[in-house]
Amino acid sequence: MNTTVAAADMERAIRARKTELGDRLVILTHHYQRPEIVALGDLRGDSYELSKLAAQTAAEWIMFCGVHFMAQAAAVLARPEQRVVLPNHDAGCPMADMAAAPDVNRALDDIARLQPGRRVVPLAYMNTLAEVKAVVGERGGAICTSSNARQAFDWAYQRGDVVLFVPDEYLGRNTARQQGLNEEEIALYDPQRGALGGCSERELASARLVLWGGYCHVHTWFRPEQVDEARRLWPGCQVHVHPECRTEVVARADGAGSTGYLVRMVEQAGPGSTVIVGTEFNLVRRLALEHPDRRVLPLDRSLCPNMARTTTRHLLNALSRLPGLAPIAVDEAQQRGARLALERMLEIGG
Ligand code: SF4
Structure with a gap:
């Protein structure tokens, strides 16, 4: 046919x-x-x-x-x-599958044990399974997305002393930089690395932010050299990337934000401009088609096979x-906690 x-x-x-x-x-x-x-x-x-x-x-x-x-x-x-x-x-979503509820519960218990008297607030990215959202809701935390991660960090630090951010290391690290946290205050917890997620007791006892060792392969595909190369090829271009990209990529870009932000940046760039976008290729291709009066190019062709x-x-x-x-x-048992965490996200806004 x-x-x-x-x-x-x-x-x-x-x-x-x-x-x-x-x-x-x-x-x-x-x-x-x-x-x-x-x-x-x-x-x-x-x-x-x-x-x-x-x-x-x-x-x-x-x-x-x-x-x-x-x-x-x-x-x-x-x-x-x-x-x-x-x-x-x-x-x-492979990134969502990188965090399971029992591991997140264990991480929260590890931090609480090593930081007695300090309140640990869990924050989970939207890209998590319902079972993880349920743990986060039940343990006083909230969900966030790349649109409101910064506001969610503010919300969490108003309520506690230490934040566990699950599962995207890079969104967590990029947001932490905007919040002025320094590297010594951040620990990387990865249950694949064994007890205490591969952290030393000292690291986990002194961390203000504990990041999960998860990532999105679509966004970690981008490299800082690609930003340099785009600027060389297209002098005067703007480069905007998603905050799931590596921190070195975000640091070299003109800005980083959610897909909503990336759409806005292309809309606002104006006719005749060149905008390089570091995110999933389908979105970049559509933006290019919708804005024929400006040049919209992908930082590289990176596709999400699951989407x-x-x-x-x-x-x-x-x-x-x-x-x-x-x-x-x-699962009914997960509904309540997950709903609490999601409703907090909607209250946080962004
Ligand atoms: S782009 Fe694909 S792999 Fe990456 S977070 Fe989104 S759904 Fe998951």
Whole structure:
């Protein structure tokens, strides 16, 4: 079969099904989704924007075109009558899988034991499993995203003395720099490195910030030399990167921020300008197409294979199976803690 015709047929079938379901359905798409998926969605954004939108929508079915942890968070925030579905259940996030609830609990206990009398506040990035969000909520912490990490750090230090930040080392380190913390105040905890996450007792006893040893391979792909090379090739260009990038990359860029920030920087750059963007390639390619009067280039071509797992075929298949399709389920025991942590994130704002 001609694949172009097949794609056009699928798109038509998706649009017809959307019309049939009307207000009962909303399709949320993350910025990193394939262009054809974004074009079929109703609302798009970063994980923070989408979690707020998911909490506000009146739709009965929330079709979440993103990865598993995002759909889980939407399911936690959804009203009891709403159902959240993920078109492809194989779309996970390797970074979210780098932190498991028992390990996070152990890290919090280790810090508390070595810093008696001091209050430890856990902060988890949105990119965590619901079981980790539940631990964070139950132990007085909050969730944050790259949009509001700084505000979340302020919130945490107003309530405690030590912060455990899970799971992205680089977002944590880049935020810590903005907060004026120095390297001696930071410990790196990685359960793969053995007891105390590979820290010495002294390190863990004196840390004001304990970072988890997790990372996003899509963003750690970028190197500082690529920023130098972009400036050499495009004199006068602006370079904006995501804060999941290495600190050396962020240090050489003009600015770092969430996908929402990166979109704004391209919009504000003005006609004739050159903007180099260090984040997932699908977003950069779309920004380039949407702004033909300026040059928008990727720092390098780095794709998230998990975001790409959602195809129009998956979307059509999921839509065709509604209302019989199994929604994303979050363990009842985890719901309460995860909801607490997510509601604190929405209160923190950003
Ligand atoms: S871009 Fe990175 S953090 Fe986002 S889903 Fe892909 S692997 Fe996970």
